[in-house]
Amino acid sequence: MTDIRIEVSGLHKAFGSLEVLRGIGFTTPRGTSTVLLGPSGSGKTTLLRSLNALDIPDSGVVRIDDVSVDFSLLPPGKAGRATARDLRAQSGMVFQSHNLFPHRTVLQNITEGPVVAQKRPPDEVVAEARVLLDQVGLADRADSYPYQLSGGQQQRVGIARALALKPRVVLFDEPTSALDPELVGEVLSVIRDLAAQGWTMVVVTHEIRFAEQVADQVLFLDGGVIVERGTPERVIGDPQEERTRRFLRRVLEHG
Amino acid sequence: MRQVFRGVLLLLLLLIVFPPPANARDQQPPVVRVGTEGTYPPFSFHDPGTQELTGYDIEVVEAIAAKAGWRLEFVETQWDAIFPALDAGRIDLIANQVSRNDERQAKYGLSSTYTHSRGVVVRRTGDDRVKSIADLKGKTTAQSSTSNWAKVARDAGARVEAVEGFAQAAALLTQGRVDAIVNDNIAVLDYLTTTGSKDVEIAGDAGQAGSEQVLALRKTDTALLAQANQAIEALRADGTLRGISEKYFRADVSVRDGGAADLSQGRGQRSTWDVLRSTAWPMFVGLVKVTIPLTALSFAIGLVLALLVALARISPFRVLSGLARAFISVIRGTPLLLQLFIVFYGLPQIGLKFPPFTAAVVAFSLNVAGYAAEVVRSAILSVPRGQFEAAATIGFGYAQALRRIVLPQAARTAVPPLSNTLLSLLKDTSLGSVVLLTELFRESQLAAAESNEFLALYSFAGLYYWVICVALSAAQKRLETRLNRYVIA
Ligand SMILES: Nc1ncnc2c1ncn2[C@@H]1O[C@H](COP(=O)(O)OP(=O)(O)OP(=O)(O)O)[C@@H](O)[C@H]1O
Ligand SMILES: [Mg+2]
DSSP states (O other): OOSEEEEEEEEEEEETTEEEEEEEEEEEETTOEEEEEOOTTSSHHHHHHHHTTSSOOSEEEEEETTEEEEGGGOOSHHHHHHHHHHHHTTEEEEOTTOOOOTTSOHHHHHHHIIIIISOOOHHHHHHHHHHHHHHTTOGGGTTOOGGGSOHHHHHHHHHHHHHTTOOSEEEEESTTTTSOHHHHHHHHHHHHHHHHHTOOEEEEOSOHHHHHHHOSEEEEEETTEEEEEEOHHHHTTSOOSHHHHHHHHHHHHHO | OHHHHHHHHHHHHHHHHSOOOGGGOOOOTTEEEEEEOSOBTTTBEEOTTTOOEESHHHHHHHHHHHHHTOEEEEEEOOHHHHHHHHHTTSOSEEEEEEEOOHHHHHHEEEOOOOEEEOEEEEEETTOTTOSSGGGGTTOEEEEOTTSHHHHHHHHTTOEEEEOSSHHHHHHHHHTTSSSEEEEEHHHHHHHHHHHOOOSEEEEEEOSSSOEEEEEEEETTOHHHHHHHHHHHHHHHHTTHHHHHHHHHHSSOTTSTTSOOOOOTTOSOOOOHHHHHHHHHHHHHHHIIIIIHHHHHHHHHHHHHHHHHHHHHHHSSOHHHHHHHHHHHHHHHHSOHHHHHHIIIIIGGGGTOOOOHHHHHHHHHHHHHHHHHHHHHHHHHHTSOHHHHHHHHHTTOOHHHIIIIIIHHHHHHHHHHHHHHHHHHHHHHGGGGGGGTOOOHHHHHHHHHHHHOOHHHHHHHHHHHHHHHHHHHHHHHHHHHHHHTTTTOO
């Protein structure tokens, strides 16, 4: 058992003639948070979706804990889909637009995966789900439907849903960008708690202040490559690359 | 999704409680299946009191069966479908005043004659333009299009309007939509006494020396034909045929010069109210035993097929989606009646013979599949991609995501258009009447042929359909409310 939870190397992905990822490699130690920064269209979402095989890279290797997939060797058809599913099972994902199941209650949204896909005992799962709901501050909304919640509450349910899978890592794709400004704080504070509890996380965000607080490692992505990497003090506090500086200036001005 | 399963279960339950009709079974000889109209009094009709099939031809063929040792199974079908049914092996003989002519003699096994009659020309009362068969040139007559009388009319230069049975023809004549009818003397006399109609009258003979009516069998069934002929001669010799004939016609029509038929005593007239009262129950039985099970089963199977076709249609495999597209296009681009005929009369020619109820279920469920597939497809596509992806990230495979996440949401979009499909289907099952199914509409046709109460009986049948449709619409409302509970506060 290694202390490296995520290991990515040589990741390439093109959509048609557009090369979106052009040789990405990085590692994430267990219990740490990695923040992906980068301008729009730089490939952050694609990279994140490659980690759980929602997008299938053309080549490169992704290892999460003890599941490793070499995408250039991925067999076509059923076998390939099974491999992708194994890798996907290693992570939980929080979407920008939460993607909660509208026809399920808050509690059902959380228990659906563990009970139906992981086939764990419902009683146990429900008990855990209630603990998670308490943790994200929604203990009293278990029986609400998603449409009855505010955006921030919905996103916190999305986080609880991801955690209920007991994943090795949690992936966040701009979890606060779709929210009204006054709701951003409650979601970020939940994620901050998770970092403190030792979850291994990869977070795409434009919240620079938040990144400085929670990140153990910052990756700055541009044009499908990692342009700069290091601690937040290094990458955000003292960027070496002109592209990083320009990006940070723009985000800090508008943010 | 659980609601959908519950619905399907309910339908299956309905089917167990109301199984499809007995004539849906196909049987081997020694049972002889007899094709007859059941709407051609006094030869083949339903007794208004008992609803039993009876008539001169029925009693004759029953007497023949008693002599020949057959067990009979009657299959009631429209005249124009009778010979195709014989060809397709759905019946073994026709007992329905089949006139002997050269074409039929060449193609079928025809029995000895059991009825001698003559054709007459019928006109609207007092219409002097029609005096004899010669006057039919350039005029329009109403006939069963494949009957011998239609041939006689055409040969006389008339244009033939196709109808099902004499009662319908008489209605068209009375309404002035056609100029004349050529038909059997006896059938016309029966109509005139039964209805007491003064609107039409016999203008004169159809000009033939007389016609002979026989049983028709497949040419290859020589043994069965020999048995029939033997029995007919025996019945003629022992006076049985004469007895049956005199009971119905007060004359012996089983020989050439047995006297003029006299039907003046008639079968008696009944009030509209009486007709309705005695028909309401058979129609209800037709509704509950055939129309509803046929609708429910076809809809359930059709929906499952529609889902498969819709999934094929949106699958990334070109061949699969191409096939699905072709299927949808063919189903939507051809008449339902034609699809029904292909399954019922066409497929037996390549060895695929289903009993009537099964054939109807096959045709109707394929039709539902063709229409519902597009509804299901667009409903699935209306569910945001993110739902599929979220389902994938919680560990669901494609089938699981579809069943637990996507379809329940798609259902909300699909229910209103699918309800329309269901209502259409319920009404379209009336087409089952042309493939030997005694469903609601067929029951009303049977009663109308015997009583001529078209308006009352068809309106009454309509009432049954309407009530079921209203009930289904109410169920749809409730289902929609249920499915909307997670989007409307
Ligand atoms: N499924 C796809 N098909 C074609 N092009 C795609 C697809 N997904 C992403 N792209 C393209 O790939 C590039 C990278 O997209 P990606 O979503 O990874 O960027 P991003 O860094 O997440 O941007 P943003 O900050 O706007 O979310 C973009 O140019 C985008 O248009
Ligand atoms: Mg993105």
